[in-house]
Amino acid sequence: MGQLVNGVWQDKWYDTDSTDGEFRRDTSKFRNWVTADGSAGPTGTAGFRAESGRYHLYVSHACPWAHRTMIFRALKGLNDHIDVSVVHPDMLKDGWEFRTDFEGATGDRQFGLDYLREVYLRAKPDTSGRVTVPVLWDRQTGQIVSNESADIIRMFNAAFDGITGNTDDYYPQALRSDIDAVNDRVYDTVNNGVYKAGFATSQQAYDKAVGPLFDSLDWIEGLLARNRYLTGATLTEADWRLFTTIARFDAVYHTHFKCNRHMITDYPNLWGWARELYQRPGVAATVHPDHYIRHYYFSHDMINPNRIIPIGPQIDWTAPHGRG
Numbered sequence: 479m480g481q482l483v484n485g486v487w488q489d490k491w492y493d494t495d496s497t498d499g500e501f502r503r504d505t506s507k508f509r510n511w512v513t514a515d516g517s518a519g520p521t522g523t524a525g526f527r528a529e530s531g532r533y534h535l536y537v538s539h540a541c542p543w544a545h546r547t548m549i550f551r552a553l554k555g556l557n558d559h560i561d562v563s564v565v566h567p568d569m570l571k572d573g574w575e576f577r578t579d580f581e582g583a584t585g586d587r588q589f590g591l592d593y594l595r596e597v598y599l600r601a602k603p604d605t606s607g608r609v610t611v612p613v614l615w616d617r618q619t620g621q622i623v624s625n626e627s628a629d630i631i632r633m634f635n636a637a638f639d640g641i642t643g644n645t646d647d648y649y650p651q652a653l654r655s656d657i658d659a660v661n662d663r664v665y666d667t668v669n670n671g672v673y674k675a676g677f678a679t680s681q682q683a684y685d686k687a688v689g690p691l692f693d694s695l696d697w698i699e700g701l702l703a704r705n706r707y708l709t710g711a712t713l714t715e716a717d718w719r720l721f722t723t724i725a726r727f728d729a730v731y732h733t734h735f736k737c738n739r740h741m742i743t744d745y746p747n748l749w750g751w752a753r754e755l756y757q758r759p760g761v762a763a764t765v766h767p768d769h770y771i772r773h774y775y776f777s778h779d780m781i782n783p784n785r786i787i788p789i790g791p792q793i794d795w796t797a798p799h800g801r802g
């Protein structure tokens with residue numbers, strides 16, 4: 479794994495020496511918005527009107543951030559309007575690759591490129607930073623609209639409603655402050671918390687991440703004992719943002735990232751909630767354990783140098799969820 483520096487690829491792992499062993503996630507660089515009428519969104523520039531077939535999504539089925547966008551694409555009826563390229567699960571010295579020798583890895587269905595970094599370079603030849611998924615590409619202007627999943631799911635939630643006729647709203651006005659508050663805690667301690675624990679290179683940095691992670695899972699278990707969903711009776715963006723981390727937890731984060739105080743299956747309410755979300759129409763087709771198990775155990779050789787993929791727990795996602 480590496481990154482681009484002024485358009486040149488440099489193969490290096492995350493620098494944790496300067497941060498006492500702590501992993502700090504970079505902020506995303508491309509932050510434009512697709513909107514219904516092409517007006518500017520909360521950040522970036524105008525000019526990205528919602529149109530069928532205009533946008534292309536690059537994802538990894540391993541990545542929890544990209545997974546959010548695949549879920550919103552399915553929930554919002556966008557599968558026929560936004561097509562997708564899926565990278566190979568191994569992320570090695572060249573970063574994300576378009577090799578197709580793994581079931582479900584599609585190659586680059588737009589340009590036939592070999593590496594995701596070449597997509598970034600096409601958009602901006604002197605770009606610097608990490609080459610991450612997801613990426614939302616605009617065919618019309620040949621630019622990256624956004625590489626920030628939190629923004630992309632909000633675009634998918636609202637911008638294309640006139641095209642699809644699907645007006646389901648996962649970020650309703652009345653719940654926004656509650657959703658934002660849950661998102662803040664879940665992002666810092668759970669979505670990113672598992673990475674902070676797993677990529678820590680000092681005991682102190684690991685302890686600082688893993689404690690708040692399990693405190694938050696206890697807090698969530700309490701919320702879900704009282705309410706069907708995180709912010710009450712309505713399923714929202716906050717639930718979906720948590721779901722993609724929970725989906726990977728027992729198979730990957732528990733072992734590979736040393737998040738092993740409990741498994742998700744130990745929390746009756748959280749585990750029932752997770753099965754309910756998994757069983758919603760269109761969602762199971764976005765969940766690819768083969769990609770995430772292979773990606774994490776095989777790609778992070780400083781965590782797992784012999785790349786042995788453990789046998790893994792037996793988890794039945796299709797068991798009745800008992801919620802409702």
Ligand SMILES: N[C@@H](CCC(=O)N[C@@H](CS)C(=O)NCC(=O)O)C(=O)O
Pocket residue numbers: 479480505506540541542543544573608609610611612625626627628
């Ligand atoms: N803030 C970004 C984070 C995306 C991200 O970090 N994706 C990971 C995969 S799970 C990635 O592509 N990492 C490559 C790298 O860091 O070099 C988002 O939510 O869209």
